Amino acid sequence: MTIKIDGKALADEIVQGVAEKVAAFKEKHQITPGLAVVLVGNDPASSVYVRNKVKRSEQAGLNSIEHYLPADVSQAELDALVDTLNKDDSVHGILVQLPLPAHLSDQRVIEAIAPAKDVDGFHPVSAGRLVTGQPALVPCTPLGCMIMLNRQCADLSGKHAVVIGRSNIVGKPMSSLLLQANCTVTIVHSRTKNIEAICKEADILVAAVGKPLFVKPDWVKEGAIVIDVGINAVEVDGKRKLVGDVDYEAIFPHASAITPVPGGVGPMTIACLMQNTLTAAEFQLADAVAE
Numbered sequence: 001m002t003i004k005i006d007g008k009a010l011a012d013e014i015v016q017g018v019a020e021k022v023a024a025f026k027e028k029h030q031i032t033p034g035l036a037v038v039l040v041g042n043d044p045a046s047s048v049y050v051r052n053k054v055k056r057s058e059q060a061g062l063n064s065i066e067h068y069l070p071a072d073v074s075q076a077e078l079d080a081l082v083d084t085l086n087k088d089d090s091v092h093g094i095l096v097q098l099p100l101p102a103h104l105s106d107q108r109v110i111e112a113i114a115p116a117k118d119v120d121g122f123h124p125v126s127a128g129r130l131v132t133g134q135p136a137l138v139p140c141t142p143l144g145c146m147i148m149l150n151r152q153c154a155d156l157s158g159k160h161a162v163v164i165g166r167s168n169i170v171g172k173p174m175s176s177l178l179l180q181a182n183c184t185v186t187i188v189h190s191r192t193k194n195i196e197a198i199c200k201e202a203d204i205l206v207a208a209v210g211k212p213l214f215v216k217p218d219w220v221k222e223g224a225i226v227i228d229v230g231i232n233a234v235e236v237d238g239k240r241k242l243v244g245d246v247d248y249e250a251i252f253p254h255a256s257a258i259t260p261v262p263g264g265v266g267p268m269t270i271a272c273l274m275q276n277t278l279t280a281a282e283f284q285l286a287d288a289v290a291e
């Protein structure tokens, strides 16, 4: 029987666990880990995600610091805010909600955040640490996917994992994490030939391509675990609906476990941000003691 992986329930459990650890951290060190979230403009989807991040921060017992900047803010003003947050000892994690308006550079902002406070795990230093197997702040979406996979499969070792998509934010870090878990990893992308046949070999299939219903049932091996990272808004009968990169209904009977959209990977991304903020505070404290 196929298991529907309930990302919302698992996210609740993770945030509860983080809340307990944050309480112990506060008690021991008299420090409340702080997460600064920066939203530029008023894109409706980004506004929802930021609202949920603030709500989850409160549930986790973190200190939530919010900055809302107008859509026409200059790169220099945004850089100046990040610089101030980098220097603020009460801020342990900094997250700038992406994507930014077109006149601003996502990459420049990612690189402006101090690596120690990079709770998104997007900074090149964090990426390098992950690839080389050092303690790292790991991007939240792949981290959430790994937690889900570890819950479904006690030993990932030797499994063939196929990741669809090669973005810096999901595809590449996901592949590194699967490799660390001793999977045999294949990344497929827009230039890959015979993508269907490669996907069909996967024991674990992670779709992070950003194309609605891209993965079809005949691409999936019987009994595979399917993780759908895509969150695509489509119109069905004149109504807005969210669908993943995977044709969930059609693939469900063929998978051993599968994540739905909504209610799968999305909520785990935010839960892992809470976990990363605590991890960042712990790393910073350990570094301060070592200095």
Ligand SMILES: Nc1nc2c(c(=O)[nH]1)N[C@@H](CN(C=O)c1ccc(C(=O)N[C@@H](CCC(=O)O)C(=O)O)cc1)CN2
Pocket: 045, 048, 049, 095, 096, 097, 098, 099, 120, 140, 141, 231, 242, 261, 262, 263, 264, 265, 266, 267, 268, 269, 270
């Ligand atoms: N700085 C960052 N920007 C962005 C990230 C990120 O990790 N860091 N990821 C995405 C957006 N994102 C978090 O920021 C995110 C997207 C979706 C969800 C989520 O829970 N989705 C729900 C559906 C929500 C809805 O109804 O619209 C679900 O899948 O159940 C959480 C976080 C890009 N930007």
